[in-house]
Amino acid sequence: MRVARGGQVDQRIHEAAMALLRAYGPAAVTIEAVAAESGVARTTIYRRHRDRGEVLESALKEIAATNVLVPTADVWADMRTAIEITIATFQQNRGVGVFMGLVQSGDPELVELIREKLLRPRMELGVRRLRAGIATGQVRADAEVETVADLVLGAVAARFAHAGTFPPEWIDSVVALMRRALEPDGGR
Numbered sequence: 001m002r003v004a005r006g007g008q009v010d011q012r013i014h015e016a017a018m019a020l021l022r023a024y025g026p027a028a029v030t031i032e033a034v035a036a037e038s039g040v041a042r043t044t045i046y047r048r049h050r051d052r053g054e055v056l057e058s059a060l061k062e063i064a065a066t067n068v069l070v071p072t073a074d075v076w077a078d079m080r081t082a083i084e085i086t087i088a089t090f091q092q093n094r095g096v097g098v099f100m101g102l103v104q105s106g107d108p109e110l111v112e113l114i115r116e117k118l119l120r121p122r123m124e125l126g127v128r129r130l131r132a133g134i135a136t137g138q139v140r141a142d143a144e145v146e147t148v149a150d151l152v153l154g155a156v157a158a159r160f161a162h163a164g165t166f167p168p169e170w171i172d173s174v175v176a177l178m179r180r181a182l183e184p185d186g187g188r
Contacts, residue, residue, distance in 0.1 A: 012038040013045055014059035021056070026110050029056060053113065060117040063089070069125045075133030079152070080175050082126050086156045087166045123149050130182075139182045148178065 016038035020028045029052050035042040049055045067085040071078055126149045133139035155174055159166060 009040055009044060010048065010058070010062075012040055013048065013055060014062050016040075017052075017055050017059045018063070026056075026107060031055065053109065056110065057113055057117055060114060064118045064121055069129065071129050071132065073136075075129060075136070075138040076175055076179055078129050079126075079178055080171060082129070083152060083156060083171050083174060085122075086153060087160075087171075090156060090160045091166075123153065126152070133182075137184065140184050143182045148182065152178070 013034060016034045017029050020033050020037055031042055031045055031049075031052055034040075034052075034055055035045055038045075045055065049058060067088055069078060069082050069085060127145050130139055130143065130145035130148060134141055134143060134145070139145070152174065156166075159170065
């Protein structure tokens with residue numbers, strides 16, 4: 001069997017690490033387990049990554065680089081897109097693994113890695129977009145944008161936990177609620 005090169009090898013390593021994280025929690029993500037899951041030799045993994053922390057960091061960076069919010073002139077359309085990106089992360093099961101890592105890990109370094117490489121950069125994109133909305137007059141100047149970003153992430157996580165589905169009208173209702181709370185005229 002011929003082994004894939006370069007990016008394909010990295011992709012297999014990343015997919016294996018995230019599959020292990022989703023299925024068994026953070027303690028299961030070891031170099032040996034990633035090698036077995038991915039079919040990539042341990043020596044190849046060690047040439048690319050010093051330890052399991054680097055494997056997870058690289059996999060999380062890859063996830064963070066996908067589905068990035070590209071701002072438009074309409075903050076509310078952008079908030080809808082941000083919600084859709086968050087939903088896509090959960091539906092592709094990547095988000096589930098990440099949250100399992102946060103909740104189940106007894107490893108503070110892993111928790112901080114997940115926060116630093118994946119959650120904070122994505123949350124900051126939403127916060128920056130809301131701040132830009134303040135600058136353009138689409139969002140109230142006194143809006144607590146960090147709290148709003150937390151509430152949106154929490155809403156998606158809660159909906160995923162209790163329903164697992166995200167009908168378009170649910171997304172519309174979240175954006176409408178945000179508008180009523182954050183627009184200078186109360187979303188009227």
